[in-house]
Amino acid sequence: MRIIAKQKGWKLGEIILKIDKKMTTKWPREVESLLRQIEMQADLKAYQLKVLRKATKDCPVLRSLNDS
Numbered sequence: 001m002r003i004i005a006k007q008k009g010w011k012l013g014e015i016i017l018k019i020d021k022k023m024t025t026k027w028p029r030e031v032e033s034l035l036r037q038i039e040m041q042a043d044l045k046a047y048q049l050k051v052l053r054k055a056t057k058d059c060p061v062l063r064s065l066n067d068s
């Protein structure tokens with residue numbers, strides 16, 4: 001999100017990210033899911049939030065976790 005915002009000249013301010021990790025119960029244990037909650041204090045318009053939400057779904061780190 002920060003990379004996209006910087007490219008577009010948007011100010012994000014402080015971002016708080018909360019992650020809830022759920023593990024599988026069978027051995028070997030693996031990450032089953034990651035629930036993320038993002039809190040921002042920025043004053044952004046609806047279209048800007050839409051762009052940033054899309055960026056979180058296109059994140060290379062998230063893709064690598066989904067591919068495993």
